[in-house]
Amino acid sequence: MPTIKKTSSVGPLSQDDKLQTILEQNSLIQEDLAKLTKKVSHYILMSRISTIIWLILIIGPVIAGIIFLPPLLKNLVAPYQELLPSNPSTINGLLRELKK
Numbered sequence: 001m002p003t004i005k006k007t008s009s010v011g012p013l014s015q016d017d018k019l020q021t022i023l024e025q026n027s028l029i030q031e032d033l034a035k036l037t038k039k040v041s042h043y044i045l046m047s048r049i050s051t052i053i054w055l056i057l058i059i060g061p062v063i064a065g066i067i068f069l070p071p072l073l074k075n076l077v078a079p080y081q082e083l084l085p086s087n088p089s090t091i092n093g094l095l096r097e098l099k100k
Helices: 015-080 088-099
Strands: none
């Protein structure tokens, strides 16, 4: 906190001088509070921006994958669908034969 210069008078300070020093101190404290408030506001703004960036970089691709991957995988597997047996009992029979 900045120091306040006191007036150099010989006698005790008058009521007006006391009020003047109190007002000067109050003004300096108010300036310090304004600077701190500005810093806190800037910190909160940066926090919000970083949260939005996090959502875009992390959650965005996950949501896009959920939306776009199933149709893409269906298109990739479609040519091989004829080669795969569709009946589960056929698959079990093939596995039994392979174990022999």
